[in-house]
Amino acid sequence: MVDRVGDELAFNAQALKLRAQRQEVLSSNLANAETPNFKARDFDFGAALRAATGQADGVPAPGGVSLAVTNGRHIRANASPALPVALQYRTPTQAAIDGNTVDPDLERTRFTDNALRYDAALRMLNGQIQTLQRAIQNN
Amino acid sequence: MSMSKAFEIAGTALAANSQRLNAVASNLANAESVSGPDGQVYQARKVVFESYLMEGADAGGQGVRVREVVTDPAPGKLIYQPNHPMANEEGYIMMPNVEVVDEMVDMIAASRAYQTNVEIMNTTKTLMQKTLTLGT
Numbered sequence: 001m002v003d004r005v006g007d008e009l010a011f012n013a014q015a016l017k018l019r020a021q022r023q024e025v026l027s028s029n030l031a032n033a034e035t036p037n038f039k040a041r042d043f044d045f046g047a048a049l050r051a052a053t054g055q056a057d058g059v060p061a062p063g064g065v066s067l068a069v070t071n072g073r074h075i076r077a078n079a080s081p082a083l084p085v086a087l088q089y090r091t092p093t094q095a096a097i098d099g100n101t102v103d104p105d106l107e108r109t110r111f112t113d114n115a116l117r118y119d120a121a122l123r124m125l126n127g128q129i130q131t132l133q134r135a136i137q138n139n
Numbered sequence: 140m141s142m143s144k145a146f147e148i149a150g151t152a153l154a155a156n157s158q159r160l161n162a163v164a165s166n167l168a169n170a171e172s173v174s175g176p177d178g179q180v181y182q183a184r185k186v187v188f189e190s191y192l193m194e195g196a197d198a199g200g201q202g203v204r205v206r207e208v209v210t211d212p213a214p215g216k217l218i219y220q221p222n223h224p225m226a227n228e229e230g231y232i233m234m235p236n237v238e239v240v241d242e243m244v245d246m247i248a249a250s251r252a253y254q255t256n257v258e259i260m261n262t263t264k265t266l267m268q269k270t271l272t273l274g275t
Contacts, residue, residue: 016270017141020141020142020145021141021197021198022198023141023142023145023263023266024141024142024144024145024148024196024197024198024200025198025199025200026145027145027148027149027200027259027263028145028148028190028193028196028199028200028201028202030149030152030255030256030259031148031149031151031152031155031201031202031203031256031259032152032188032190032201032203033252033255034188034248034252035188035189035190035203036187036188036189038190038201041199043198085198087198087199104255108255111259111262112262115262115263115266118266119266119269122266122269122270122273125273125274126273126274129273129274130274133274
């Protein structure tokens, strides 16, 4: 039963974690908006969430390895990669002459969008917790 | 964890950009200095940024820091002012190689970058505070 509560919240908790990681990547892009040769990076949120919540079953997280399963009693073990998300370089629209590919306007848009979605995931999680609390307290 | 890293990354950008603003202030203040403490003419300072991997960043976030402060090797401007006490035999004085317009552009760019990163810090702070009150 205790596990089921955890499962309830797992999806939104995972989404929240990935949003926080994307926030880190995007703020790193903006911090390095004028660093020579810095390449802007980002990751595919949908793919990362599918990998993290096990919806892409049997497929190890990007960059990770998994043990071969040849018998039903084998335990499926996925080694967690050094980086939980597969970072990709952004395709530059207007590359600067110093090799920097950060477009500050674009990054700010993504940053604000991501912050908003983090807030949304937080609200969803809050709602779920309140629903569970109401069920437990029975009032 | 990632959220506090985002906070730290924006912090590194604030530090780097304030150093850049410092260099701009120094250049503008000395735009008319004929001679420095060593008797040589002042040379414009430029900061060079570099990115570096933050320790413990779980999504590979990179901060920014100042790699070095270089002096502009361009020669100073020779101006004919025979009445100046520092004038040489031909009546010329050496003025610093500071380009005031370039420095103003650099100043605006640095202050915009600073503002952007303050905004990032504010957004991240709000999100962190909301996360702290999760489930209440």
